[in-house]
Amino acid sequence: MSEQMTIRVTINGKAYERTVEPRLLLSDFLRHECDLTGTHVGCEHGVCGACTVLFDGLPVRSCLMFAVQAHGHEVTTVEGLAPEAPERLHPLQEAFWEAHGLQCGFCTPGFLMTLVPFLEQNPNPSDEEIREAIAGNLCRCTGYQHIVSAVKLAAAKMHPDPSLRETR
Amino acid sequence: MKPAPFKYHAPTTVDEVVGLLAEHGYDAKILAGGQSLIPTMNFRLAQPAVLIDINAVSELAYIKSNGDGGLRVGALARHAEAEHSRLVAEVAPLVHATMPLIAHPQIRNRGTLCGSLAHADPASELPAVLVALQGRVRASRQGGSRWIAAEEFFQGIFTTALEPDELLAEAAFPPLPSRSGWAIQEVARRHGDFALAGAVAVVQVDEGGTCTAARLVFFGVGEGPVLARQAGAALVGAEPTEQRIADAAALAANNDVPTPHEDIHASSAYRRHLVEVLGRRALSQAFARATAEER
Incomplete structure (x- = not known):
């Protein structure tokens, strides 16, 4: 075993201190060291998007970062979206549920973590903007139609002012 | 797969970075965004002994x-x-x-x-x-x-x-000179994928609309960026008409670009076809921008 490093990372507002090898990927750190298994690991080379988390507020691939690079930084995982789940979900999660934005659910955490900051920046996205936003996330079940519908539904839920959204 | 073990350094100054590079040389890799390096390490196509993370510099x-x-x-x-x-x-x-x-x-x-x-x-x-x-x-x-x-x-x-x-x-x-135009065109299987082929054009015209400089560069079809010298030379000194642009793009596809590689996504012939089409589109758009610009 190679050298170990002690790192401190804030995940979903909670401080975690662990001693890890530098080669440990952030995705594996979240799952195996912090027991946050909501972050899924698909391709491990940055194509599928299943492992997307927020790093200092921005969506990134957690399989394309080392855990040691997160030392002193903030990470938000899908568990951080709805601390009161399953009683209360994030509006985007509700919308995925209601609009059938998932089937097997494997890709869903990555879609959610990509789309939450997207909807904050773009409260009333067009279909084209949504499709561009999710271009880096693969889903093998839905054909993406229901995901696009879910995002539009979430936009309406999160910004109920009708002047902010086009007629549906 | 998971990356092989490596020694990790996280320097905070350029002096430290170049010091570490002097010490480790071939054994070291710079880690910046890591979006190409880490996938190759995950596949163990790359197994650097030392990583120099410059994210804190x-x-x-x-x-x-x-x-x-x-x-x-x-x-x-x-x-x-x-x-x-x-x-x-x-x-x-x-x-x-x-x-x-x-x-x-x-x-x-x-x-x-x-x-x-x-x-x-x-x-x-x-x-x-x-x-x-x-x-x-x-x-x-x-x-x-x-x-x-x-x-x-x-x-x-x-x-x-x-x-x-x-x-x-x-x-x-460098900055673009006056009366110049630019364009980038590519074809990819999905938005954000690596392009099957792409073209970049940077052109310049004089007051009368005659082309004074044209640089057409392709990516995805060679061993690196391919500068189409013959296509560029064919355009300089004349008015960039639709026909001249089409001829230049054909020249690029047939003479400037070496035989493109073939893979699961596209045949060599299709890539060569893309060179001509994308070259033509990039040149047209760049010349349109150059002539539209009045300074």
Whole structure:
């Protein structure tokens, strides 16, 4: 075993201190060291998007970062979206549920973590903007139609002012 | 798969970085955005013994205007920063227009412009943009640094003029002269995928509308950015009519570009077809911009 490093990372507002090898990927750190298994690991080379988390507020691939690079930084995982789940979900999660934005659910955490900051920046996205936003996330079940519908539904839920959204 | 073990360094100054490079040389890799390096490490195609993480080197995190009116981009400037930068949009519109073509938003939040250049993937956009604009990069090593012109920098597949003890510290994109135009065109299987082929054009016309300079560069079809010299030369000195542009693009496809490779996504013949079509579109758009611009 190679050298170990002690790192401190804030995940979903909670401080975690662990001693890890530098080669440990952030995705594996979240799952195996912090027991946050909501972050899924698909391709491990940055194509599928299943492992997307927020790093200092921005969506990134957690399989394309080392855990040691997160030392002193903030990470938000899908568990951080709805601390009161399953009683209360994030509006985007509700919308995925209601609009059938998932089937097997494997890709869903990555879609959610990509789309939450997207909807904050773009409260009333067009279909084209949504499709561009999710271009880096693969889903093998839905054909993406229901995901696009879910995002539009979430936009309406999160910004109920009708002047902010086009007629549906 | 998981990366092989390595020794991890996280220096905070360029002096420390070049010191570590001097010490470790071939055994070391620079980790900036990591969006190309970490996948190759996950597959164990790369097993560097030492990683030098430059993410804490704040002196490399900049995008600023150059004295000549162009753009200077430090080794830690990320694609997403350039994509959302008003300065880049004003000073280097071609660079700005290129950003959304590079991978996906999640990748652009980490990936760096200088990392794309240093990685020198033949299918990536930025090396072709740097060659088209006649930009250059600054390589730093212990005790000094040197500027390398884009055409000398890219030497082949994943191969550059960078020495093992050198850091690609910054890239400089020169300003566009007056009455010039630019365009980038590509075809990819899905938005954000590596392009099957792409073309970058940077052209200039005089007051009468005669072409005075034309640089057409292709990516995804050779061992690096391919500068179409014959196509460019054929355009200079004449009015860029639709026919001349089409002829130049055909010349690029048949003479300038070596036989493109074949893979599961596209045959060699299809890539050559794309060279002609995308070359024509890029030239047309660039000349339209050049003639529209009145200064």
